[in-house]
Amino acid sequence: MPPFAAALLVFVASGAVLILENIAVRLVAPYIGINLQVNSAVIGTALASIALGSWVGGRIADRVAPRAVIGWMLMLGGVTTLLVLPVVRAMGKVLNGTSPVAVITLAGLAVIVPAALLSTVTPLVVKLQLHDLYRTGSIVGRLSSLGTLGGILATFITGFVLVASLRTSVILLVLGIVLAVGGLVCHLLLWGKSARAVAAFVVLGVVTTGLTVAAPQACDAETTYSCAKIETVKGKPSLRVLKTSNAEISHVDLKDPTNLSMGYVQAVVAASDLVNPKGRLDGFHIGGGGMTVPTYLERTRPAGDQLVYEIDSGLTELAKNRLGFKESDRLRVVTGDGRQGLQKQPANSRDLVVEDAFGSHSPPWHLTTAEMVRHAQRVLKPGGIYALNMIDFPPADFARAEVATLRSVFDHVVLISYDAILDGEQGGNVVAVASDRPIDTAALRRRVSARDSSKQLRVADEHRTGRYARGAKVLTDDYAPVDQLITVPLRYW
Incomplete structure (x- = not known):
């Protein structure tokens, strides 16, 4: 994989995780509010997702060809991002409250699955770049810093631009579609044509996009803070x-x-x-x-x-x-x-x-x-x-x-x-x-x-x-x- 493509994949995947983390706080607010505990639960589950995804991605990279998996992880990350909105709004009616169980559970539903899937991308990409043992440290360090930079940029863009301009549902819808389409393109470029992948993408994409669009609105107005x-x-x-x-x-x-x-x-x-x-x-x-x-x-x-x-x-x-x-x-x-x-x-x-x-x-x-x-x-x-x-x-x-x-x-x-x-x-x-x-x-x-x-x-x-x-x-x-x-x-x- 060319270094530029590797950098772009890590940058985008890491940035998407941070967008999810920031949006999750607003997504769960109608049901459990916004306070220190909610912020802590979202940050904690996001970090747990990153740790889990990195570990799983590393294990997969040592067992199968990363080229065959990277596109699928992005596609699945996009599909599960599209599912976040209907799942949280359905479960929020059951879990609303301020108990630690309700807060952590709803925060986990908003973050953990798509964030874990997207976090597998970095170790998979790293494995493809480790073709020179004498440059292992610089390769890992460069990709790690680019992933962090993607997260930082995504955090600022979400807080200062996206939330002020778009509804939460629109942000999740666009993010999910971008990840799913990007994952499909990545899979075709890295692994070749696959009718099965295209068919699965189309079916899952249509279904999950429909669920996101049809999810009931929890607010009359989604403001900057509430x-x-x-x-x-x-x-x-x-x-x-x-x-x-x-x-x-x-x-x-x-x-x-x-x-x-x-x-x-x-x-x-x-x-x-x-x-x-x-x-x-x-x-x-x-x-x-x-x-x-x-x-x-x-x-x-x-x-x-x-x-x-x-x-x-x-x-x-x-x-x-x-x-x-x-x-x-x-x-x-x-x-x-x-x-x-x-x-x-x-x-x-x-x-x-x-x-x-x-x-x-x-x-x-x-x-x-x-x-x-x-x-x-x-x-x-x-x-x-x-x-x-x-x-x-x-x-x-x-x-x-x-x-x-x-x-x-x-x-x-x-x-x-x-x-x-x-x-x-x-x-x-x-x-x-x-x-x-x-x-x-x-x-x-x-x-x-x-x-x-x-x-x-x-x-x-x-x-x-x-x-x-x-x-x-x-x-x-x-x-x-x-x-x-x-x-x-x-x-x-």
């Missing part, structure tokens, strides 16, 4: 529920955006009522989603200014196209990281800072630390409020640590949630309200009660809040194991 879908609510024709990675993040009433139905949203808005009631309120929002709170404040505090930092531009477009959201001079959305956006704000410029950003079931860790909270403290005007939404389950190690973090920065912190959650019996949303000035808990209770139709939301005073956070460690930029601290009960596995 799989988003909008659902209607039975008996409430104007209410829409926005979900990302299978978690409800926003309820929007298309007829009346000021009609708030989620308990934690009612809690956040009740806290905002404490700041200059019925007067001007300038808010900064980290995480927009369906833009429920910013829209509400724009409608009810017409003199104020609401600035939203939403990192996922796809969610913003979905809110505009499907949820009736409209920007205005007093309600602006910036696509970007919320912490970076907060750092750019002038001191004493906002009455309210709301942090309500999540990736799967956990918030991005850099939005949870004391350093982040200090930025919010700096931006707030005297008497301003920092409202933070959390989700955790007993023993609520993350929520308790986050409350301890808030208490290490702000002078006054209270909580809004349900008694069963505050007492550690159940899990769910906890809204923390922090300020450097005393918080009027009696007024907050009245406002929460007025908004909460269930009449079950409770305001924990500072003493009860202190008990809730007792013994918890403060989160910092140097120590914030958010994914490990959050508890997910078995019923969600």
Whole structure:
């Protein structure tokens, strides 16, 4: 085999493996979310696939003629790549959850078979190039570096170009077809004409391509960071529920955006009522989603200014196209990281800072630390409020640590949630309200009660809040194991 052809084969096969690895994270997100465990499972199974494929490829290379096998491995890699989408979407409905078994199994289904098949190509090609024992080291080193270079380039192209331009299904479809056709061409060039190979390729290609195209869509919109879908609510024709990675993040009433139905949203808005009631309120929002709170404040505090930092531009477009959201001079959305956006704000410029950003079931860790909270403290005007939404389950190690973090920065912190959650019996949303000035808990209770139709939301005073956070460690930029601290009960596995 000419050196150029050998280099191209190794480069393409290794690059395809890394494309699969990057796409797998997005492919499994609708069913098991996106967090550290999911990323670890995908990376781990991809590395296991590379190790398995390299070992198997080396064994095959010593037993049969590599020329007869290389094309088949590429073709099978392409065919199994085409099968990844329908298999994951079928099994995702069975395995959805956050248990280690579900996460690792679904990640394995998305990666392991095609990646292992494609990883056999390098040792097979190496065997064909080892015609001079005096150059063994340089040949192996050159092909190994080219394979690594292919993986690096594929990683950058996938992250910066493909995901931003194409749907996951399209990327897998094109990748599978390219590999299958390339494998057939490679087989014919290396081993000669084969009617059996052509027939098998055509049948498998047609079937698997059809399965990929016909696979049901898991999302209404595949954004840069999530799989988003909008659902209607039975008996409430104007209410829409926005979900990302299978978690409800926003309820929007298309007829009346000021009609708030989620308990934690009612809690956040009740806290905002404490700041200059019925007067001007300038808010900064980290995480927009369906833009429920910013829209509400724009409608009810017409003199104020609401600035939203939403990192996922796809969610913003979905809110505009499907949820009736409209920007205005007093309600602006910036696509970007919320912490970076907060750092750019002038001191004493906002009455309210709301942090309500999540990736799967956990918030991005850099939005949870004391350093982040200090930025919010700096931006707030005297008497301003920092409202933070959390989700955790007993023993609520993350929520308790986050409350301890808030208490290490702000002078006054209270909580809004349900008694069963505050007492550690159940899990769910906890809204923390922090300020450097005393918080009027009696007024907050009245406002929460007025908004909460269930009449079950409770305001924990500072003493009860202190008990809730007792013994918890403060989160910092140097120590914030958010994914490990959050508890997910078995019923969600």
